[in-house]
Amino acid sequence: MSKLFEPFEAKGLTFKNRLIHVPTTLNMSDPQGYATRRLAAAYGSLAKGGYAATLVGATCVRRDGLINERMLGLYDEDYVIEFRDTVSEIKNNGSLAGIQLFYGGLIPGLGTTVPLEAGKGWIPGTVAWGPSNKYVIGNPESGVVPTEVYDDIVESFAQAGRRAKEAGFDFLSFHFCHGSLPHTNLSLLANQGRTDKYADRFYMCEAIIERTQELCGKDFPLIPRLCCDENLEGGYDIEYFAEHYAPRLHALGISVLDCTFGSMLGAPSRRADIHSTEFIGPSFYTPKVVNKDNIQKLRTELQKRGIDMPLIGSANLITPDHLRTMVDEAGADFAGVCRLSLDDPDFPNKMMQGREDEIRLSTHTGASLLQGNIFGKGWAGSAQNPVFGREDEYRIVPTNRPKKVVVVGGGSGGMEYALTADEIGHDVVLFEKAATLGGAMDWAGNYPGLPNMEMLRYQPSYHRKMIAKSKVDVRCGVDADVAMILAENPDVVVVATGARPIAIEVPGLAEARSSGLALRIDEAMRRDDPPAIGKRVVVVGAAEGAELAIDYKLRGHDVRLVEAGPAYAPANYIGSRVWAIMGMMAYAGLAAEPGLALKAIEGNEAVFAGADGEVRIEADTIVICSGREADNSLERAFMGKPVAVHVVGDARTPRSYANAIHEAAYLSRTVA
Template sequence: MATLADPIRIGEKLKLKNRFATAPMYRCFGVDDGFVRQEYIDSYAAEARGGPGLVCVANTAVSASGVAFRRLTRIDDDKYVAGLADVANAIHLADAKAAIQLFHGGMICRPEYIGGQPPVTPSVLPLLGGAKTRALSDAEIEQIIEDFGQGARRAAEAGYDAVNVHACHGGLVHEFMSPLYNKREDKWGMDRTLFARRVIQSIREHTDADFPIVWRFSAEEYNGVDGYDFDYALNTLVPAFLKAGVDCLDVSTGSVMNVVALAHLDPPVYFKPGILVDYAAAVKQRYPNVPVMTVGKLNEPRATDDIISSGKADLIALGRQVIADPDYPRKVLARQHDDIRRCMSCNWCLLTAFWQMQSVKCAVNPGYGKERDYYEIRKAARPKRIIVAGGGPAGMEFARVAVQRGHEVVLYEKQDRLGGLVNLASSFPHLRTRDLRNVVIYLRGQLEKLGVPVILGQEVTPALIEKEKPDVLIVATGSQPNWPNIPGVLNPMVVHYEEYLRGNATIGERVVVVGGVEGAEVAVSLALQGKEVYLIEKSGNVTKGPYLLDPVRCQMLVDEYIPKTGVKLRLHQKVVEIGNGRVVTLDRDGRQEMYSADSVVVTCGRLPNELLKEALEHKVPELYAIGDCRQPRSIGWATHEAAHWARYV
């Protein structure tokens, strides 16, 4: 029976020290001209120090026409070899093997990153906004195949131990394999495995015969009847890959054509951990002699151990989890489970890198991408006495860092437990959001380990500050519910969504939810409970707000959960009156609507809790407000503010 600590070979040449690998996940850490920069090197060095057997450098474009994103690194010219070699060297210095992903974005490419030209694809495909892709000519296809081979040659010259080919998630190699994207009538369409096989052949021709090839593919597209399913992948695609000479199968799923496909590419908080493991297990069962890698929300240490010991897969690939905690492999192997920052699948990393085209940010690990400044917590020049008011993520993260800098820290929380609003956000009765509490579990455990005094059930007041006379007051008092100014809002049938999440509210069978964002999740949870639910939002977007930042999560609500649970969504309607058994609204044209209701749940945003800050500003030597008491926003902004000020004080 294999374990996570056991070595494994990929091909004849590559021996890994354990069963952990990092997944090739785009981070937007390069430079616009395709070169690497120091942050790029530092982040991969940190991941390598964390103890995986293999570190895979993410999407690296093999052709100028394949640059999909801003700051994407490139390997289509010899001038890039030196910088990529610096990355490989940093990985090797930390005793890990290095692979690099060869990538062509195909239809994913944005025109602004490929010289203003339309993206190239096997067949002409429609894009958002009415634009179209351009179908590749036969000569262009041959050139891109050559580009993959040349990219592999440069990877070997840069010192990489293997290549990982991006044949998934809507990239060009994937497109050639898919009947949805590839409608050609020539040889490239008659045999949809031909392009992939020729890419593998080209890599073999440009490198040593035993140079390892890891093949990352989508085992299922989730593109409906026009795409391919797992049966096609298992019985047609995988045999073609193996016959052509790949050494390891990296099993992912998903694409970019719809929200379900996107959700299976990077599973959101609503999905259970290890949701893609069964695909890898089926591949492993069919092809037992080939190393198989699994990926996708693998953030539970004991579960990853079981995946290997049960033979479902040979390797665990960590994407978001290794951003949340680069030391995850080392901590798992050392059984230091309580010290692990577990990813909470909020997908802030994807929002910042893929959607906003900024350097990736992690909500639970503010230090990711700032390794030179944040990795080592430096002692303060002058230790101070600090009181932290509030035990949500902001207050806890500040206390965790500040006490390690040598400050004397006491944290007060007026509730009977730490966690703040996360305790509610992770507690929807019938919608899976529990992974959000991972940040609380980690921070609470670290405060206990560090011996930080935590006083629960006591609110920080001006009198307390006058008595204790701290050098620094950190105000992390969070936010408070925003009660709308609606006639009848104090009717007994009206409850705030917080009371529903706490389990303190009796909800009738017919429910009107007033307000989107949190309201969208409340409505879905109530509908899954069997309630008849109307969701009323005065704007045209039911998910636009400071908390729901994950585009996939938002679209899952709008396109999947709201319609499929039977929630009746009413946009551009303003609630003007709440009476006994009814809710009255006006639309944009002044038309009145009336809805029968046994209960009304109000979710109209939140307001910063500024009372303590206003009472004590200029009355203590130093006062800093962090988190929602400054401005209600996401968990990530709270922890990042806390991490910044804890290093400043």
């Protein structure tokens, strides 16, 4: 039996279970940094989901330490009352309320798209500085913090802590990690050459905690978030942390240690297989439960020194089994969750109620295509869960005037629309021409040679499960035409037919497709009865085909990746995965060959036209990745007919599944 839902007592705190929503920067303040109703609703939804504790994310203690334009602040007394709504939402929903205090240090130099002045951050009025400028983050000419400014920042942390207590928070967290000023003060790399009291690398953290305890009381619970291993060449490791920092931290009487690992400082990673930053913000391909070994080692090192501190372990916990692994195997006292929280805030309750099959597991992708990166101009959201951050305006209101809704297309957008309309109380019919629901997401990510690609199937699996439990009338294997749709007497027709491959015509292609030599990408990747792939593979089109080419290469095929354009440019749904894809291409010894346009297929040769003349490549399999175009003929067919038409997802224009889900969520709520 897992310990996940056992209660836990720490100094001054009683946790109802072992699940913690760790600090997450949501960027939901107003332009001055005040807490908003949107923020309160978002954290309220997390608390309602069943967490033992819900932490409000990084809240800046001085304006010059901001790392984005909508970051929360606690700069003076005016900010206290604005937080009380958020605190009430969390505590009224049965969760302990915490808040993380933050000061940027070097991080404000990250995320700029223009050159920065020396010592400045990208937001006007912010600074990029640290204990030295030996190692930087973003701004290559970062400044050095004077002693008197260090003293003021320490006081700013403590005063912000006092205000947080007055706002009603149950405990405080401190951002002593990931490149913030307290972390760079801890760093063996960044903190070099000082001769003042801050040359003692732990002193800043210690001074913040001690001064906060003076203002808030020694018994007020503190759960600082510390980097326990920089994972950088020349940086401190777990043994060093346990020997030099943990005893002083423990002596300060903290309640729980929130453990992070890795650093954003510009130094080589100690591990070749996992970049240091992946322990902080795991990429799509990062191993699951990436900090399991780190937590186990930290626990062992602490026990050697007689230090007994409750630990929070986090990073890349995507499924319930990962949470159980962190607590039951790795030995953390708590599992800290972030991404899964946003994708399904109700997952703790679903676990407790035996409904794990209803959890909307994270695909670990897509959000950056919607609201933007949190280091820039965007608020945190979920690609899969369109309600997060819109809890008030997207609240389901049952209708007393049901409408007949016909959805054509059973991909991400079609299923999201059908589910929402059904929940509102409309009569919904869903047509899907394929034998099963899922659309492009059912074959996307079918790369057996690449890690973690199974996550892309989590979303259609969730949708199918919930459709099966709904009242939606699903009709698969039906290519619905206008007459068939009109026979249902619809009030609303939803065109969610997705996108089709862009047709290309070159001599010999039709014959090659008939013989099985040439395949479209969706055919090559289909899960049911997949085609045989030959030893020599030519992938035509790098935008869609790069990951497929890597997959084939890692599985032992001889692969050529050919691109008609001047360079590799990823498809728009790739998003932030592009950097990892380029890294894997280099690792696999694979490079896109640009400037080659498919001219013909002759026998077993793909013939390309290039700047230097004709290029012929022999192949056993040719995979055509020609891009996609909207399949919206139904929209045109219904023009002038007495029925409302909504177009969602790739039927509007090919993009990410996230766009389809969010469009469907909005439009389905407009049916009156």
